[in-house]
Amino acid sequence: AQSVTQLDSQVPVFEEAPVELRCNYSSSVSVYLFWYVQYPNQGLQLLLKYLSGSTLVKGINGFEAEFNKSQTSFHLRKPSVHISDTAEYFCAVSPMEYGNKLVFGAGTILRVKS
Amino acid sequence: GAGVSQTPSNKVTEKGKYVELRCDPISGHTALYWYRQSLGQGPEFLIYFQGTGAADDSGLPNDRFFAVRPEGSVSTLKIQRTERGDSAVYLCASSLGSLGTDTQYFGPGTRLTVL
Numbered sequence: 001a002q003s004v005t006q007l008d009s010q011v012p013v014f015e016e017a018p019v020e021l022r023c024n025y026s027s028s029v030s031v032y033l034f035w036y037v038q039y040p041n042q043g044l045q046l047l048l049k050y051l052s053g054s055t056l057v058k059g060i061n062g063f064e065a066e067f068n069k070s071q072t073s074f075h076l077r078k079p080s081v082h083i084s085d086t087a088e089y090f091c092a093v094s095p096m097e098y099g100n101k102l103v104f105g106a107g108t109i110l111r112v113k114s
Numbered sequence: 115g116a117g118v119s120q121t122p123s124n125k126v127t128e129k130g131k132y133v134e135l136r137c138d139p140i141s142g143h144t145a146l147y148w149y150r151q152s153l154g155q156g157p158e159f160l161i162y163f164q165g166t167g168a169a170d171d172s173g174l175p176n177d178r179f180f181a182v183r184p185e186g187s188v189s190t191l192k193i194q195r196t197e198r199g200d201s202a203v204y205l206c207a208s209s210l211g212s213l214g215t216d217t218q219y220f221g222p223g224t225r226l227t228v229l
Contacts, residue, residue, distance in 0.1 A: 032215065036220075044220040096214050100145060100147075100162065101173075102149075102218060
């Protein structure tokens with residue numbers, strides 16, 4: 001079984017400041033890793049995913065995440081946030097060996113203030 | 115192109131009633147997923163279809179929940195004898211295939227409220 005822990009339920013940050021949203025996972029098998037974003041009144045949208053290869057993954061809107069296998073983490077970062085980045089961010093994993101079932105964390109609400 | 119659509123967007127029902135929630139996946143996507151998102155939580159897997167068959171229904175909470183995808187496209191999630199605890203946003207997603215590398219595209223969800 002897999003589980004995902006997002007360590008912060010809310011992260012307030014000022015515009016143009018850097019941000020890191022933390023994600024740790026637990027799994028007995030190898031997993032793929034994902035970050036999804038949910039803007040107000042919209043559906044979930046894929047930000048980025050780690051499948052294999054380079055542990056630093058770049059996604060849309062200037063976000064990036066780094067897979068750390070030894071620490072079982074996949075933290076999301078952006079060097080300079082905008083008001084429009086205000087949204088809820090979900091980390092998710094899926095087991096490599098079978099199917100495509102996503103296991104999500106509880107989400108982190110990013111509030112960007114001017 | 116058109117994304118995943120879900121109808122209705124909102125559904126209010128009374129305890130004990132039967133409800134159906136519909137999902138139209140992206141054209142050509144063979145895999146379809148249902149998730150449930152309760153307030154303050156992340157989406158929780160319910161069931162997924164590869165084509166017409168349910169490949170994994172391990173997330174359905176009990177036998178009041180059932181889903182079908184008879185022609186391998188549109189899917190309906192059916193909930194019998196609804197309970198207040200069923201109140202949540204029900205999300206549908208589709209992907210080109212069912213490999214772990216296939217991106218899931220989500221619909222806007224159906225908000226179900228059981229009074």
